[in-house]
Amino acid sequence: MTDYSKCEITRYPTPVLREKAQPIEEINDEIRVLAERMKEIMVEQKGVGLAGPQAGVNLRIFVISTDGTAENAIVYINPVIKTSGKMIANEEGCLSLPGIYGNVNRYSHCSVTATDLDGNEFSQDADGLLARALQHEFDHLEGMMIKDRLGYAAKLRAKRKLKQLEAEYGD
Numbered sequence: 011m012t013d014y015s016k017c018e019i020t021r022y023p024t025p026v027l028r029e030k031a032q033p034i035e036e037i038n039d040e041i042r043v044l045a046e047r048m049k050e051i052m053v054e055q056k057g058v059g060l061a062g063p064q065a066g067v068n069l070r071i072f073v074i075s076t077d078g079t080a081e082n083a084i085v086y087i088n089p090v091i092k093t094s095g096k097m098i099a100n101e102e103g104c105l106s107l108p109g110i111y112g113n114v115n116r117y118s119h120c121s122v123t124a125t126d127l128d129g130n131e132f133s134q135d136a137d138g139l140l141a142r143a144l145q146h147e148f149d150h151l152e153g154m155m156i157k158d159r160l161g162y163a164a165k166l167r168a169k170r171k172l173k174q175l176e177a178e179y180g181d
């Protein structure tokens with residue numbers, strides 16, 4: 011058994027944030043503990059979403075709560091998303107990249123199919139903030155972060171901050 015109750019937030023350049031996360035094979039108490047801990051971290055850090063790699067765990071799971079509360083948090087296990095609509099630029103931040111903000115292009119709509127903590131498959135159609143959050147968190151499962159999606163000017167602005175994070179969280 012892995013005890014996920016002690017997980018902490020990971021920040022750039024922690025290597026797990028760069029890896030492709032692995033599918034969850036079995037939804038058991040271990041995974042339920044992980045989901046609870048991820049909700050706690052998200053609320054503590056005042057975010058609206060958190061992906062497995064951001065808790066230091068290389069598994070395909072994320073939680074999203076568009077109002078930032080644990081009560082309204084939805085857990086997505088092994089999610090598959092399908093994007094649609096037009097591209098919209100809006101400002102995003104990321105708990106693993108503190109101090110870095112910038113416009114990121116995302117599709118206006120997406121549908122997601124995932125498994126919940128009881129092992130049941132569910133689907134959602136999303137627009138607005140939820141659609142954006144789903145695409146942001148899904149990126150984390152692919153080892154991708156907003157710093158990779160910023161435009162040229164925002165990338166330049168982020169450069170110094172990234173260096174600081176490398177000094178603080180690198181080895």
Ligand code: NI
Pocket residue numbers: 103104105106146150
């Ligand atoms: Ni993020």
